Amino acid sequence: MRPVAVCETGQFSASKSALAAAGALAVQNSAMDPGQGTPARSASDLLLAVGRSRNRAAFIALFRDYAPRVKSYLRRLGADNASAEDLVQDVMLTVWRRAETYDPAKASASTWIFTVARNRRIDVFRRQARPEFDPNDPALQPAPEVASDTRVEVKETGIRLRRAIAELPEQQAVLLRMAYFEDKSHTAMAEALELPLGTVKSRLRLAVIKLRATFEDDL
């Protein structure tokens, strides 16, 4: 059995500025938000605060931290400055609206925001729907129960995963960036790089094995 969703409360270096901002603003806003007694601690907590109590200070902190990166993501994917900004606005409003559905046991804040940005981009730039399974669908095949003692909380996957990505050989890293930042499927990569499809697939598989090993280490 592969490891199923594990809790990720990775400490993101990028989040530190957000924490400071949120801490400062949480003080100002505490009267409006009695549910937030302690200052937010991580991007995940900020997102939970937005979902649970529509906490504006937490949203502003998330915005300062993530909006510039979401813009970089969209720029890498070919959006010009103006349409990237429009879509950043759209993505951040979607974060505000859907924050209630965020489950920190399933994804870190960065992962969740990545999926929101990915889906909004497909919707707006590609003008296609993004088909997704529905976790509450009665026709869904449920995952087998995992014994509670094997569900270990993960503290540093984010850091370890980023290190594993940084250490990939360049010819594998190139393909990973094409997949995530250039909208290229593995068949499109083979065409763009004039490589046989089999070579692209085997390089991606090697990359995938290394990255997935960082998840296996968690358990």
Added chain:
Amino acid sequence: MPVHHPGEVLLLDYAAGNQDEPVSLLVATHLALCPDCRATVEQFERVGGAMIEELEASPLEAELLERVLGELDGADPEPGPTRPTAGGGDAWIPRPLRDYLSSTLDDLDWRNWPGFKEHRLLPEDPGYTTRILSVGPAKALPRHDHEGPEYSLVLSGGFSDAGKHFLAGDVEVAEPPSDHQPVADPDGDCICLTVTSGPLRLTGPLLRVLNPVLKI
């Protein structure tokens, strides 16, 4: 649980968001039936999260935050992603495929062929042929090949092809050149979602002449 999976590379494509709608529809419907592949896609989404973290911050227009904050009050909570709802698929067919069907299978607009029938989905997508196929017991599809990969997801029943057997939830990936001929199990109809990229060519000795006419 499914035995034949789309493969990690295709799951990576799906998680990264770079596959077209027909292929994504097939992958996502497989995910509804396959907890293992769901876990894999979650991992690839974590890779996406990590890659976003690593991007340099782009400067934003000064007033963007104010503009977003100005819209927060009008933005009501939204319980989940909005879905296309043709709204009539059978309850046993998993989402997202169910949402693409305008009626139950019995009432779909089928095109009949000897031994099987087909219903086209996403006909406006030029790069793909997306179909629900219903193949009669022990019937064979015409022998064929395609210029791009063909993905078949079994919804009910089963079929055999190229020495392998596929049951509900399984995905067959037929990369070109892959001159093949799926045969349905003898114990009932086999219902599949099939996505073919690039044109399809019939390769049986008699059928070859029909290629220009049939356009299956």
